[in-house]
Amino acid sequence: MLYVVGIGPGGLDMMTFEARRAIEESDVIVGYKTYTHLMKAIIGDKTVIKTGMCKEIERCTTALELAQEGKNVAIISSGDAGIYGMAGLILEMVTQQKWDVEVKVIPGMTAxxxxxxxxxxxxxxxxxxxxxxxxxxxxxxxxxxxxxxxxxxxxxxxxxxxxxxxxxxxxxxxxxxxxxxxxxxxxxxxxxxxxxxxxxxxxxxxxxxxxxxxxxxxxxxxxxxxxxxxxxxxxxxxxxx
Amino acid sequence: MLYVVGIGPGGLDMMTFEARRAIEESDVIVGYKTYTHLMKAIIGDKTVIKTGMCKEIERCTTALELAQEGKNVAIISSGDAGIYGMAGLILEMVTQQKWDVEVKVIPGMTAxxxxxxxxxxxxxxxxxxxxxxxxxxxxxxxxxxxxxxxxxxxxxxxxxxxxxxxxxxxxxxxxxxxxxxxxxxxxxxxxxxxxxxxxxxxxxxxxxxxxxxxxxxxxxxxxxxxxxxxxxxxxxxxxxx
The missing domain is CATH 3.30.950.10 (Tetrapyrrole methylase, C-terminal domain)
Incomplete structure (x- = not known):
């Protein structure tokens, strides 16, 4: 399973319960390093794959590969994943390339x-x-x-x-x-x-x-x-x- | 204190932690009856003041009066309180009328x-x-x-x-x-x-x-x-x- 998670603005207070649970239930967390840092209290000692800015396609490919191998993966965006976030690119890749991955978009509070x-x-x-x-x-x-x-x-x-x-x-x-x-x-x-x-x-x-x-x-x-x-x-x- | 709370779409999963806490910390919950019903698991046996549709000014006046008396009050909107919700009317009343009430707007996930x-x-x-x-x-x-x-x-x-x-x-x-x-x-x-x-x-x-x-x-x-x-x-x- 690949969760595409909107973590909200960054503080834990403005996250949804569903977003927090998706991160807790994942084996691997993929995201831009600023966002994985903001979520470190929830991520704990899970595997984290951090990428830099402007590496969006690379980041999504990594997340899809891990999910296709059978891992539970959360790829995180700040705000809402569907507003200038990672949900669009993940679903573009899933609808246009051959990925055998179940995707769930988990909305978040946009800026x-x-x-x-x-x-x-x-x-x-x-x-x-x-x-x-x-x-x-x-x-x-x-x-x-x-x-x-x-x-x-x-x-x-x-x-x-x-x-x-x-x-x-x-x-x-x-x-x-x-x-x-x-x-x-x-x-x-x-x-x-x-x-x-x-x-x-x-x-x-x-x-x-x-x-x-x-x-x-x-x-x-x-x-x-x-x-x-x-x-x-x-x-x-x-x-x- | 008057919390103006966006409860999100209605399910508990898409609420934020902050919104849930504001309801839990309030003495009185004011809202349109559909929304107070959706939140009944969190509201428990608190005092609830339900109003019908199109009673927005009445609802806000009640919430402001109770908060001015010293109660902790949560007035709830579905989605985000600041998007076609109660935050605007409450702040219009607070900025244009004489209310001695501290207001905190707690954002929520809009539809x-x-x-x-x-x-x-x-x-x-x-x-x-x-x-x-x-x-x-x-x-x-x-x-x-x-x-x-x-x-x-x-x-x-x-x-x-x-x-x-x-x-x-x-x-x-x-x-x-x-x-x-x-x-x-x-x-x-x-x-x-x-x-x-x-x-x-x-x-x-x-x-x-x-x-x-x-x-x-x-x-x-x-x-x-x-x-x-x-x-x-x-x-x-x-x-x-």
């Missing part, structure tokens, strides 16, 4: 939800997820989605907002949103949501400090109704109080 | 993530959430978002897709998407995701049977790359296999 709860309630109305990484997606497609989301007044959650290789992507995204959004639109920034070193900032599109943002950060831009009050970012659902 | 894991990996690329309920949102706003999402090739998760009062909304949404989407675009339908009575269907835009859908159903429409294979719905992330 937007964890970050939303830290900021207040910014996701109370229609929202979208956009990854600003153009490693696997043409930048024109990303630009089109950013503009469409702003024009249709979605709350927007930016994943992979900024890395050493793409320092300007988030700033460019904000420029694309500008024709449709008020400069005072609230922006919530959460670094390492749900982990011990968690930090948060609430600001506006106009006052954004891009230096706060790195790859471990989730950025949420409000819609036209989102407001900041008492240090909370709230998107009203529409109730008349 | 799209649970449904995605059941269908395969449909949410592996940028996606959005759109609620088709026009009780609190003008229908024109919803239409604009549906069209924008289809044109920009987001995967779309429809919440509140169909009720007795709005039987035609999902069909209308599919018509709005038609100019931008292939009729063969995969559609995943999950009823009661993560609960014992869970059911799922995978079909296409052209072959959709709207009679399968009710308010307990989550509908996911794929993007231009999403495919169906071996009974799984997969949206590729873009890796070259």
């Amino acid at each position: 937007s939800i964890a970050a939303g709860s830290v900021l207040g309630a910014p996701l109370m109305h229609d929202f979208c997820h956009i990854s600003l990484s153009d490693l696997l997606t043409p930048w024109e497609v990303i630009e089109k989605r950013v503009k469409a989301a702003a024009e249709a007044d979605f709350v927007v959650c930016f994943y992979n907002p900024r890395s050493r290789g793409r320092k300007g992507h988030l700033k460019r995204a904000f420029e694309l949103m500008a024709p449709f959004t008020d400069p005072k639109t609230p922006v919530g920034i959460v670094k390492e949501a749900g982990r011990r070193k968690q930090e948060k900032w609430i600001t506006t599109l106009a006052e954004m400090d891009f230096e706060l943002v790195d790859m471990r950060t989730l950025v949420i831009v409000g819609n036209r109704s989102t407001y900041i009050e008492n240090g909370l970012m709230v998107t009203p659902r529409g109730y008349q109080l | 799209s993530i649970a449904a995605g894991s059941v269908l395969g990996a449909p949410l592996m690329h940028d996606f959005c959430h759109i609620s088709l309920s026009d009780l609190l949102t003008p229908w024109e706003v919803i239409e604009k978002r549906v069209k924008a999402a289809a044109e920009a090739d987001f995967v779309v998760c429809f919440y509140n897709p169909r009720s007795r009062g709005r039987k035609g909304h999902l069909k209308r949404a599919f018509e709005l998407m038609a100019p931008f989407t292939d009729p063969k675009t995969p559609v995943g339908i999950v009823k009661e995701a993560g609960r014992r009575k869970q059911e799922k269907w995978i079909t296409t835009l052209a072959e959709m049977d709207f009679e399968l859908v009710d308010m307990r159903t989550l509908v996911i429409v794929g993007n231009r790359s999403t495919y169906i294979e071996n009974g799984l719905m997969v949206t590729p992330r873009g890796y070259q296999l």
Whole structure:
């Protein structure tokens, strides 16, 4: 059996019972080293196969091989395995190559939800997820989605907002949103949501400090109704109080 | 203390440890009766205040009053409390009215993530959430978002897709998407995701049977790359296999 496990943001508190059980019941744990480190209290002395970043195909092949040999394997992703995680690649390989492996996807809490709860309630109305990484997606497609989301007044959650290789992507995204959004639109920034070193900032599109943002950060831009009050970012659902 | 708790889809397996602990540590549990029923194994013999549907403001006022009296209160939502749940209304009331209550939002697994894991990996690329309920949102706003999402090739998760009062909304949404989407675009339908009575269907835009859908159903429409294979719905992330 191959469990594709979303471990949530990283702290044990935001894991599901099912995710924890899948790791406990596995013989081998496969994952990016940051995530296997976060789970070490649960993994104990099980066999751990750690891989570096950008080794996704290698990691999935290893997990499938071990499961095909009869081992119970958990391949772990932070957040939800089905949102920019390992579930897609595993199922692509299983549906397109000849693997004799039973796969179970175990969902987890994605970063937007964890970050939303830290900021207040910014996701109370229609929202979208956009990854600003153009490693696997043409930048024109990303630009089109950013503009469409702003024009249709979605709350927007930016994943992979900024890395050493793409320092300007988030700033460019904000420029694309500008024709449709008020400069005072609230922006919530959460670094390492749900982990011990968690930090948060609430600001506006106009006052954004891009230096706060790195790859471990989730950025949420409000819609036209989102407001900041008492240090909370709230998107009203529409109730008349 | 007032905990605003997302209990996840309803089964105990998909709850987080933090959500369970918040309920266990509370003196009083407030919630829509379906949700308090789902949690009865954890609630035990605590005081439970059940309310019916569409009694959201009443429910939040009761929870705030009890917390202000000094009780530990958990107000529960299915899925994530911050996504079409109770976190928004509680924080709106706390930021706009005079309540002397400490509030902690405890995130939960929203229906799209649970449904995605059941269908395969449909949410592996940028996606959005759109609620088709026009009780609190003008229908024109919803239409604009549906069209924008289809044109920009987001995967779309429809919440509140169909009720007795709005039987035609999902069909209308599919018509709005038609100019931008292939009729063969995969559609995943999950009823009661993560609960014992869970059911799922995978079909296409052209072959959709709207009679399968009710308010307990989550509908996911794929993007231009999403495919169906071996009974799984997969949206590729873009890796070259």
